[in-house]
Amino acid sequence: SILDLTCSDSVRLLNGSSLCSGGLQVKSNQRWSSVCEADFDLQDAEVVCRELGCGPPSLLRGALYGEAEAPVWSREFQCGGHESALLDCRSSGSARSSCSPGKAAGLTCSEPVRLVGGASRCAGTLEVKHLGEWRPVIGSDWPLKAAGVFCEHLDCGSAVSVGKKKSTYRFVLKINPDCFKLRSSLRECVEPSYSSSVLSVTCSDLLAQPSIIVPASMDGVSEAQQQGLRVSRGSSLTISCSIQPQFPGGSFQLTFTSSNTAYNYTQPAVNHSAHFLFPVTEPAHQGNYSCFYRVYVFSHNFSSESRQLSVTVSGHPDPTGFIIRALVLPLILLLENVVLYFYCKASRGQKLGRPENNKLVNFGVGAAEEGPAKEEGAHLISR
Template sequence: VRLVGGASRCAGTLELKHQGDWRPVVYSLWTLETAADSVRLLDGTSLCSGRLEVKSNQRWSSVCEADFDQQDAEVVCRELGCGAPSVLQGALYGEVEAPMWTKEFQCGGHESALLDCRSSGSARNTCSPGKAVGLTCSEPVRLVGGASRCAGTLEVKQGDWRPVSYSDSVWTLETAAGVCRELDCGSAVSVGQRKESSDRPVWWISSDCVQTGSALRDCARSGSSSSILDLTCSGKPISDIIYIKLFI
């Protein structure tokens, strides 16, 4: 399921993928209850990080770390439209009291939603303090077509993968630095614009929006352009560079 064409990944036309094809949904007396999410991440730094909660019978419950593993995390990140899970740790984003989800998730990793996964038959009555699942998914951002994974055309996934084009301001190395950090690619070395022979679907992303600390996909607006943003990062995480300098 995805929302496309809106001001962010959380607004737009509702589409459903069926037998390989994305199609818009025609509603019949939909309510806000019908449209509610079944999983969410709270108290994190973005929509892709936080303490995991699951909704069932109109009640949100935290999940115990012992009932959740890497394959379950892959499903949650996919369901939220984020990239692959990068951190899975209990109480990383704060601890809460009951209610707690009472059964162990048993996902295969391929499911499209957490509640589609099988669960254990036995119920858990308690969860040790500090063991509520905290999850960080990577942002759906990548560089493609370059000499390494840290160089190339900047693409963002919001429903589908599209290249990024300048919006109302030119990207600087300062703006690009956050993208390089997100990709664990060190610092920004160069950022530029190349022209293609014809327009293609892009995400218009303003440098000003990115500099406020917003995630790229939250700054994206759907459009078309022949001007595509290319980015080169140093390829080494900043911590590695500092370590090398200290060693020398």
């Protein structure tokens, strides 16, 4: 018997930024044709990604990779999603000779790559899914720029280090770095090999994203819209930064920015967190805050930034307390002073009134008694 093998070369993705992305073209009768977005759906995209040896589709959008180039594929694809090649799918009998500008089918498939065994999904041994099985890539002298393609596809930034390490694996995959320059599909760049040395890649976005929070139990702090906080002037404010326990040590930098100023506050990470206290909040503390976590590992400095936290400082402390302190208390003190004044005045009048009355009475009594005595004395003298 004779084994008949047919290698598919019927679809391609052009002008994309990754190995499995670009504008879709279909080959028929030795001619490449663009596909109109209206004739292509998600089930069709699943077939294309599978045919190219890529992962499932992650983005399906027209005009993403330029306008359609003439000629245009004339029929609508009607795939069930299980086919192994796009040309195996049924198609409609309708004919299309042109495609509106910006309506060419664009497709991004996820790359069947991963980094395993590291501190995060952005570091570890490079593995590629080939023929339905995950296998490590043979360790070789890869330039950072070539390895950075994998970091890019994993949404992990750029590559900061590439190395080799021993492994118990024997059956590995060999990838030609030069293959990426042609933006070919990953399937075309991979071939089975045998080695005990595998490739280890560390990407720049190694760290998880830190979190930034304000304890909900703090007085004078209330939540506002869009993840913002409203803080009463004069109250205390604590902003806490934390991160998942990936590496020991490191430090947190709390960055504050407003319309006219910027400040940085730094503390060492203790139990993967740091707490920044502002004892008395003033209007100058109003602005945006974010946490930066920095750590030195693998002979490199890594950093990761949290989301922004918007803080608004009200013009006065808690309104009720402010009114009491600013209005009610002075009125109470004034009223107390008035009452005390009249009370003291009335008390003084009573004290002065009682001695005068007594003196008048005593004087009257004395005069009445003294009168006859004087008359009697005069009478004795005359005698």
